[in-house]
Amino acid sequence: xxxxxxVIATGEMSVEGRFVDASNATxxxxxxxxxxxxxxxxxxxxGERPLWDFPDGNLAQxxxxxxxxxxxxxxxxxxxxxxxxxxxGPGMVQxxxxxxxxLDVVEFATGDHPKIRQMALFDAMINNxxxxxxxxxxxxxxxxxxxxxxVTFHEEPKxxxxxxxFAGEKFTDLELDLISDALxxxxxxxxxxxxxxxxxxxxxxLMALQATQCFPFPSQDWPSVPWPPF
Numbered sequence: 493x494x495x496x497x498x499v500i501a502t503g504e505m506s507v508e509g510r511f512v513d514a515s516n517a518t519x520x521x522x523x524x525x526x527x528x529x530x531x532x533x534x535x536x537x538x539g540e541r542p543l544w545d546f547p548d549g550n551l552a553q554x555x556x557x558x559x560x561x562x563x564x565x566x567x568x569x570x571x572x573x574x575x576x577x578x579x580x581g582p583g584m585v586q587x588x589x590x591x592x593x594x595l596d597v598v599e600f601a602t603g604d605h606p607k608i609r610q611m612a613l614f615d616a617m618i619n620n621x622x623x624x625x626x627x628x629x630x631x632x633x634x635x636x637x638x639x640x641x642x643v644t645f646h647e648e649p650k651x652x653x654x655x656x657x658f659a660g661e662k663f664t665d666l667e668l669d670l671i672s673d674a675l676x677x678x679x680x681x682x683x684x685x686x687x688x689x690x691x692x693x694x695x696x697x698l699m700a701l702q703a704t705q706c707f708p709f710p711s712q713d714w715p716s717v718p719w720p721p722f
């Protein structure tokens with residue numbers, strides 16, 4: 493039986509459009525294998541705009557690193573994401589998620605839904621510098637995903653997010669277990685995707701979360717909410 497991963501990884505990719513508001517080249521495409529066609533987001537590395545504070549590697553690998561860690565932890569927070577060749581060279585390819593336009597993402601994201609709390613913890617782990625409301629995907633079947641993880645895993649603290657409602661709350665035992673699992677799994681899962689210094693910074697962040705045993709507070713040293721927040 494052909495899997496979604498097989499179709500996205502090996503199917504013929506055809507680009508059908510571009511998201512003009514994106515700061516980096518972000519293309520809507522379809523991967524076709526046999527009679528199966530799956531819509532995807534394709535971000536070619538060649539279309540990335542250089543960022544002064546992310547000089548190492550590329551944004552595509554960081555997106556894949558976030559997905560790999562989410563999967564290793566069993567969180568299912570990020571749509572299937574991988575690196576592959578496309579019409580404009582190698583890049584990140586992510587399964588397209590059809591969102592429910594009738595759902596109020598701001599209302600949902602400012603609440604205490606377990607998946608939003610899980611996302612807030614994950615963002616603290618990976619040092620997400622850009623968790624906007626528009627990067628939270630809600631489906632009609634009740635699934636919750638996050639997207640746009642290209643600016644993550646920085647060596648320096650840079651957490652910027654709209655999900656600060658849990659700041660200072662104590663971690664549950666399950667959340668502490670997730671942090672422990674991340675400590676043991678991250679080095680091997682991320683070794684080919686981010687730099688050794690970034691992996692060490694991740695380990696340091698995880699150990700700090702273990703020590704405080706609570707969600708971090710917004711920093712006073714840098715903007716704590718991305719702008720615009722959507």
